[in-house]
Amino acid sequence: GESVGLHLPTLSVQEGDNSIINCAYSNSASDYFIWYKQESGKGPQFIIDIRSNMDKRQGQRVTVLLNKTVKHLSLQIAATQPGDSAVYFCAEKAGNQFYFGTGTSLTVIP
């Protein structure tokens, strides 16, 4: 089956620092990727997406980088804030399905 893994299950950063969350995917045919943020007790919330014909996309304080050569995806959060504390999932789309990883728990230390 497909697998989407995360290099680090937990990440702690100081408020104001930049955060980088990494994700490895396995299906070279995946053509679309999304990062989600899930706060405790809530459903995942869309953060940013990227298509496979791009290698970088920027949003507000977030940047997603895609390296198709090594099948690696990363989410960079600039000037991390306490409200960024959550579990972050990457997802790859292959066919009709999105495949999600376990998630990385980000804790922002005030």
Add this chain to the structure above:
Amino acid sequence: GAGVSQSPSNKVTEKGKDVELRCDPISGHTALYWYRQRLGQGLEFLIYFQGNSAPDKSGLPSDRFSAERTGESVSTLTIQRTQQEDSAVYLCASSREGIGGYTFGSGTRLTVV
């Protein structure tokens, strides 16, 4: 409503009973997904509806699980003869055209005792 609505938010049921979970997608969203999320784990795909096309049921874990959707409206996920391993949060998500900007509901937390 403005978001994806799921009901009930919490459900405790006895082993062997049937349960029905409901998802109200955002109006106009043709695509609808059901996922299962076990504690501390990622999202497990269950089923995908896109418009009037035949649903992709490839993620349903057993024949005890079924889902229906009428047109582009409400979807129900039914679990028959529930087992303890069915305990999880069941999440529904919808999007306008099956790609990008999926909006998730808050989920139904199912506990089978």
